[in-house]
Each structure stands twice: as C-alpha cells, then as structure tokens.
Amino acid sequence: MADSRFVYVTYIRTTPEKLWQALIEPEFTRQFWVGCWQESEWKPGASWRLMIPDGRVADSGEILEIEPQKRLVLRWRNEFKPELREEGYSRMTYEIEPMGEAVKLTVIHEMERPGSKFIEAVSNGWPMILSGLKTLLETGESFEASRHWPKGM
C-alpha cells in the first residue's frame, strides 16, 4: 500500500454507551490517554484538539464524521513536534460494534503518504492507550503507565 496506515482492534467487555463516553469525556480520557483530554463541540465540522497535561496542544484537527456510539472520523495533525507537524493531516477513525457481551473497537489511523513518521510515532502510543482503555472499562482502573504523560516528551 502506498499510504501509511495502522489498524488496531480491541474487544472490551462494556457497552457502546460506556465506550463512547470513555473515548470522549475528559475525566475518562485523562485516566488512560497518558493524562490527555480533548476539546471539541463534537459535531461535524467542529474543531478538535488533544491537550497535554502541561497545557500544550498535542494534536489538532476537526470532526469529519460523528455518529455517537458507532463511528467517529477526525482530521488530525500533530502540533508539538515540527518534523511531524510538517507532514500535514492524517485521518483517524473509530468504529464501534457490539459483539455479544463485548464491544469491538477498531481504530484506523492513516495518512496519504508512504513512510509517514507521524503514523510511525502514533503507532507506538495507540497499543498502550487502547489496552489502558480496555483495562479501565473492565476493571474500573487503568494501569500506571497509561495515566501519565511520558517524562521529557
């Protein structure tokens, strides 16, 4: 494939309602998204920002598609690392499907550019964030590493 793309899947024993809430609301995201939270009005065309605990903006973009508890598509650009920011916008999709007693969450993060450094960089973060999210929803508590922004980043 000429583009850069990663696909992640996790099955979480929860409901689409709770998963959606955990993915959107700051008090939840802070617990598994290394302390970060998002700012958006959560409607098509609205701006979107991911905030670092020290007040910097990690990433920004806009809501391309939103269907609560089912699907979210964001236009997404890095803001705090110049070499990643210059690659421009990526596209991030969440797909949520109920599967028996669990919910399947698919995350696709892609950019129309071969060998993207940005996609490579986020590919180091997503597995930890998603397993932290799963642990939080299934046990009520995320693990230590997914609660804090990494030192020096």
Next chain:
Amino acid sequence: MAADADKVFKALADPGRRLLLDRLHADNGQTLTELCAHLPMSRQAVTKHLKLLEEASLVVTIWRGREKFHFLNPVPIHEMAERWIHKYERGRLRVLAELKKNLEGDSNG
C-alpha cells in the same frame, strides 16, 4: 471473537506464525500474495496461520477496493505484557535482555 489470552498464547506458539507477525511488523498492511512472496511456506499454510492469528486478534484485515490487507494488531500483545511482564518488574527484565543481546552479538535477539 474475544481475544482471550489462551488464543493469543496458542497463536504465538508457532515459529511460522511468529515469522508472519515479524513480516507484518517490518511492512504493515500486506495482501496474502505479498506475504507469501517472502516466506518459505505454501500459500495454503500461510492462509491457515493467518486464520489463527485473526482469531486471536493479532492480525486484523481491512478491504480496500478488491484487495484484502493484513495488519499486525499489537494491542493483545500489549495487554499480555501489562498482565504478565510489567507486573513482574519490567525494569530488571529489560536489563537482562540487554545483557543477553550484548553477549550474544547484534544479530540475535
């Protein structure tokens, strides 16, 4: 469906399947034909291994047009690492792994 630990361990307990994961790690998002091109296995064997890896959720597929692309899904491995390694002093294990690597030379993990 649910990526339980048994399925993950079983899927990883085969050198051919681990090789497939390594190939996807090196170059993520490949078709079956691309995967087969660099592997000392029949297309049939690769298909069988991919099915087990998909059941364990270690490989996920998406369709783009008429082609099916395979992706390494590292989330279950991360969950296992948190459950089975992080809990038992990851720091010291990393030091030992580094020592082993240095003593055995660069080519061997």
